[in-house]
Amino acid sequence: MGYLSCNAESAIAVCDCDPHNCGFHRRKKAHKNKPQRTKNNRHIREFPYTDLVSATNGFSSDHFLGKGSHGSVYKAVLDNGKLIVAVKKPTTNSNVSAENEIEILSRVHHPRLVNLIGYSSGTHCKNQLIVVEYMPNGSLFDLLHSSSHKSPGWYKRVRFALQVAKAVRVLHSGNPPVIHRDIKSSNVLIDEKWNARLSDFGLALRGQVEDVRFNRTPPAGTLGYLDPAYLNPSDVSTKSDMFSYGILLLEIISGRHAIDLNYSPSSVVDWAVPLIDGGDFVAVCDGRVDQPLDKEVVRSMAALAASCVRSNGEKRPGIVEVVECLTSVRKRVQASPIGSDPRRSVKPVDKQSVRKISSAVDIEVMSDRRSKSIGSITEVAAALTEVGTNKMGWDDDHMALVAKQAKYPLMKLKRSRSMGVPKIPDE
The missing domain is CATH 3.30.200.20 (Phosphorylase Kinase; domain 1)
Structure with a gap:
């Protein structure tokens, strides 16, 4: 890519x-x-x-x-x-x-x-x-819409949405703020670590609204993402970007294009917002991927997207509020297996897997009775490699996730009745 x-x-x-x-x-x-x-x-x-x-x-x-x-x-x-x-x-x-x-x-x-x-x-x-x-892994548009890609799961979608929001926050928090004016999925590129990056600043404006009025900069953007309230140079503000971001968020949730003439209504806003207002959040979700176990994930993201595309720009949330909301959502969504490529399919870690790992590590590492735990994730991962856990049918991503979840002393790990979701960096 x-x-x-x-x-x-x-x-x-x-x-x-x-x-x-x-x-x-x-x-x-x-x-x-x-x-x-x-x-x-x-x-x-x-x-x-x-x-x-x-x-x-x-x-x-x-x-x-x-x-x-x-x-x-x-x-x-x-x-x-x-x-x-x-x-x-x-x-x-x-x-x-x-x-x-x-x-x-x-x-x-x-x-x-x-x-x-x-x-x-x-x-x-x-x-x-x-x-x-150079961004080697294409665009978010490709991941969401190309038939050659497996659709990213909900954890990845939430993570991408949050990363783009953080990019916009960087722009809007400047003094003076930067208004991007062309936020869309094809301008969100994926780097070598599968993180989302915002690109293409050819239409961006740096300055206050008064400066824009003085320059009489014409309205600009992409059809389908362009704020309908942005009709004159004086109309542009950071809230114009929030509308475009709301369209992007609907695109991430639903997997639909901003405008798709194969559907009626063709606009993702005209189709999705009535469903969201009616509480039918399931109907808005991309049917190609399983819904998250926590229904609040979809509900929160859909409600946030609907608030971003309000016709009245003053009622739209600011980017700081959006980042806070998505940060909370990301903590709720069940983490998919850790890996650099979202297209890879990895089996989830279950209790039986954890018991197998615990026993294997006990045999290889716990022979020294004076040691009751392994001190770091790195040591756990090394131990797993040492005992050949790949022979159990797990790939590297599966092992990495288990290593993160095994960061507590192994004696506690063996007795635990549930496994928490590991905290994974969002940057």
């Missing part, structure tokens, strides 16, 4: 630079390929244009990753194979958006974003390129 996929609806309109952003290249004059230090103490590199052309083999089809709303994206290997990146080549009429993306990402950096590495400005403006982090 590549950096970007353009299977969703294309973005419409463009955005002009806001007064906080204009003139990045004019202000930042540096020698080619020499890192530039930004206000947040990060280095942004200026790559020679010829180096990026060579690294993409002249932007050949072999390096092509996908096509977005503002141009094409290619994989490139730089620094003698030490750096793998994605190079975004804007279309001729997308230079303003390209410069805007550089402006935004030069000021914002976070693990939940697809971050800027550098850029290249050729002799002519049309040669301007953007270099960002």
Whole structure:
């Protein structure tokens, strides 16, 4: 999977630079390929244009990753194979958006974003390129809608939703805040550790509403995700992003496209919100995956999505409230087996499995009666490997989950009547 996929609806309109952003290249004059230090103490590199052309083999089809709303994206290997990146080549009429993306990402950096590495400005403006982090596992759109992928389970869906919300929180908490204006599943990319990252800042605005009025930046976004109340430049706010996020959340819950002409109504909002208001949460769930055991998971997520897509922007929740709600939901959803690939199917851990592990570890590790427990998950995992638990029919993911659950002294583990859900980092 590549950096970007353009299977969703294309973005419409463009955005002009806001007064906080204009003139990045004019202000930042540096020698080619020499890192530039930004206000947040990060280095942004200026790559020679010829180096990026060579690294993409002249932007050949072999390096092509996908096509977005503002141009094409290619994989490139730089620094003698030490750096793998994605190079975004804007279309001729997308230079303003390209410069805007550089402006935004030069000021914002976070693990939940697809971050800027550098850029290249050729002799002519049309040669301007953007270099960002390479995301090897495609987009959330691909995971939810492609027939070549097994649909992610509820634990993964909640986790992706929370990670995107945290990305939006980073943007909205800035001073001044950043309004993304194009939140959608095809702009949520999946990194090498299967974490969700928010990408594509070509339409983003940095500044207060007063700045937007001054610039008369036209409304922009993607059909199906675009806030219906956003009709004039003065209408845009962080609550516009919340509407788009609400559509994304409905998409995650239901597995349906934001707009799908195969259904009536075609809009996911017009279809889902009446069902949610009527309390029929099961009807909104993606039928391709089993529902979570805790029904409150679906109920909470559906109610949150409905509140985000309210027609009155003032009644929509803020992103901080959304993050708090999804953090609570994530604690309730039963964790799926730990693994880097959500498409892998792993059998759940049961009490019998735990007893087998306990006995096996007792034989191999507990021969020293002075030791009553294993001190860390790492030691448990090592012990499991030592006694060959893979011979029991478990794969690496199964073993990793058991190792996490076996973090208590083994004597207690053998006597326990229930197993708790392990706490797994969400970052």
